[in-house]
Amino acid sequence: MTDILQQLPHRRLEAWKWTDVQRKVGEDTIGLSVVMMPKFTASDNVVVSEQDAHPSDHVMGQLAQRFSNKRWMVYLAAGQSGDVLIEDMQAGHGRIGFMIESGAELTITEYHKGRAGAFSNIELNIHMAEGAKLNRIIVQNDPDNHTRIATTRIAAEEGADIQQFTLSFGGALTRLETRLYGEGKDINALLNGAYLLADNRHADLTSHMQ
Numbered sequence: 001m002t003d004i005l006q007q008l009p010h011r012r013l014e015a016w017k018w019t020d021v022q023r024k025v026g027e028d029t030i031g032l033s034v035v036m037m038p039k040f041t042a043s044d045n046v047v048v049s050e051q052d053a054h055p056s057d058h059v060m061g062q063l064a065q066r067f068s069n070k071r072w073m074v075y076l077a078a079g080q081s082g083d084v085l086i087e088d089m090q091a092g093h094g095r096i097g098f099m100i101e102s103g104a105e106l107t108i109t110e111y112h113k114g115r116a117g118a119f120s121n122i123e124l125n126i127h128m129a130e131g132a133k134l135n136r137i138i139v140q141n142d143p144d145n146h147t148r149i150a151t152t153r154i155a156a157e158e159g160a161d162i163q164q165f166t167l168s169f170g171g172a173l174t175r176l177e178t179r180l181y182g183e184g185k186d187i188n189a190l191l192n193g194a195y196l197l198a199d200n201r202h203a204d205l206t207s208h209m210q
Contacts, residue, residue, distance in 0.1 A: 004032060007063050019204045024147045024173040030118035031091030035068045038096070038122075039088040046082040046106070047075040053095050054125075058179075060149050061123040064093035071095035071125075076104045078129070083107040091118035098126040105133040112140035114148055114171070124152040128160040130184065136164040142171035144201055151177045158184025166193035170201030177206040 008025060009016035025032060040048045053071035056062050072094075076082050078101035086096070089112055100106045114120045120142075128134055134154070142148055148171055156162060166176055180189055195203040 002027065004063070004066075007059070009059055019173060019175045021147065021149060021173060025119050029147070030115060032119050033067065034092040036089055036092035036094030036120065036122060038072065038086050038094055040072070040074070040084060040086055042074070042084040043082040045076065045080050046084050048084070049073050049075070051097070053097070056123060058123065058151055058153070060121050060151050061095065064095050064121055064123055067093045068095070071097050074098045076100050076106045078102045078104055081105045083109070085109045085111070087111040087113070089120055089122055090115045091120055094122040096122065096124045098124070100126070100128045100132040100134060102129040103131045104129075105135070107135040107137075109137045110139065112138065112142065112148060112150060114142040114146040116143040117145050120146070120148040120150075122150050124150070126152065126154045128154065128156045128162070130157045131159040132157070133161040134163065136162070138164070138166040138176060140167070140174060140176060141169040142174065144171060144199065146171040147173045149175050151179070153179045153181070155181045155183055156187050156189070159186050160184070160188070162189040162191070164191045166205060168193070168195040168203040168205060170195060170197045170203035173202045175204040175206060179208045181210055
């Protein structure tokens with residue numbers, strides 16, 4: 001277990017100086033070495049399946065890989081409009097991929113609500129084909145002794161449109177990270193976020209664009 005703790009990011013890393021995961025998680029933390037089992041509720045034209053996962057280049061994705069080489073895959077065919085609700089991400093490590101084909105529009109609603117005293121680590125990879133549209137709503141409301149890291153990578157091709165809103169109520173330590181990679185011209189992205197914290201709750205909303 002100690003080697004898992006050593007793999008967790010800490011404040012001595014520049015990108016994690018406001019989110020010292022290593023300090024908040026101990027060997028007895030619930031979920032540190034188990035696989036997350038999220039619940040999906042999707043429209044009829046959205047396909048959800050379990051598939052082999054590609055290697056991750058992110059420190060938290062690499063940690064999730066240690067416990068499963070599988071990921072959940074959400075697929076929407078070209079020109080379709082659909083939606084998916086994801087919840088029960090209560091503890092453990094999870095990986096979810098999304099493929100939104102050309103001209104399709106997918107609405108993703110995520111409810112991040114964990115178990116008391118637990119640890120959650122989830123990596124989401126979203127690929128948007130040419131002219132695809134993504135509406136993403138993230139609501140996070142964990143117990144005040146829960147640690148959550150959610151890392152999202154969005155790869156957007158030409159003409160893609162991203163509308164994202166995040167509402168965070170924090171926890172013992174919370175980091176909701178979005179990494180947007182433009183892979184073409186005329187990409188439109190609006191990433192909005194808000195947090196409402198009480199007492200000693202912590203929230204870190206991090207965005208990278210390139």
